[in-house]
Amino acid sequence: MNKKLLLVGALALSGFLANAQVRVGSTSETVKALTSNWKGERFPDGRPKVSDLVLERLQNCTLEQIWGYLGNKGYRNQVEKNWVILKPGETMTGRVVTAQFMPTRPDLDSLVRAQGKAEGRSQKGGINIWPIDILTKGDIYVADGYGKVKDGTLIGSSLGNAIYGKTGKGVIFYGSIRDMQELKDTKGFNAWVKGHDPSYIKDMTPASINAPIRIGEVTVFPGDVVFANEYGVVFIPAHLVEGLVSASEMTALRDEFERVLLTQGKYPSGEIHGDWSDKIKDEFRTWIGKYPKKLAITKKDIEAYLAKGH
Secondary structure, eight states, X not given: OHHHHHHHHHHHHHHHHHHTOOOSBOOHHHHHHHTTTOOSOBOTTSOBOOOHHHHHHHTTSOHHHHHHHHHHTTOOOOEXXXXXXXXXXXXXXXXXXXXXXXXXXXXXXXXXXXXXXXXXXXOSSOGGGHHHHTOOTTEEEEEEOTTOOTTOBOOOHHHHHHHHHHXXXXXXXXXXXXXXXXXXXXXXXOEEXXXXXXXXXXXXXXXXXXXXXXXXXXXXXXXXXXXXXXTEEEEEOGGXXXXXXXXXXXXXXXXXXXXXXXXXXXXXXXXXXXXXXXXXXXXXHHHHHTOSSOOSSOHHHHHHHHHTTO
């Protein structure tokens, strides 16, 4: 009887330890569970594979359009403002890889290092490179450095160039970087940070990779899509991106068409800004048919929009 109890106890303990294992990088199953609303293609790490075309279309949106669309979907805490921007005036879009840094304590640091080794992560160089190692084309490295500036520089010019070589993008850090002048010379690379400093990273441990993190007032998931410009940074759930882009493109087209009508003076402004009459809708169809640029939205999208009574 005692032997049976000991065996059951041993099995229960081993099961508890297996379930209690602390991973540095989330498994693909965990990422898929976090992003279960996404129904499309995925990367091997489980992150949604939002298409490059959608990311390109997103570049033409405005922060206000995105903010409004997400708010209407119930996502009211997706925008973080007040950044130090390496290259103001540029817009950056891409797919999120997350990292959570925490103030170092010996027991946490030793646990992370041991688990990172068990997960096959690099044992050369600092452990702050682990999130960089997994980046792919179109990714944006997003890290919570808990606002630390001095001794909180997550990258310098060398790692910045390594990131750009892997992703063709830049970084968003709730923390700091160094070598601002050198990084500014890297064409195509950009950074949204909370500060910069000439010091090197010190007493910071990457506690998790591709897990949910906090960036200011926003909860960010791995596989979210970033839209960043000089007015702020917004993190978009992957399953909402395509609908958002289509809605923003339609809004932009309507705004452009309304400006044309207003300059012509053919209709009272109330008829232009309110629900359109059938006559204005027909003029819109004609105007769209002669639009000089290639449109991502289809005639079907346009008719669906007009049918809603806009």
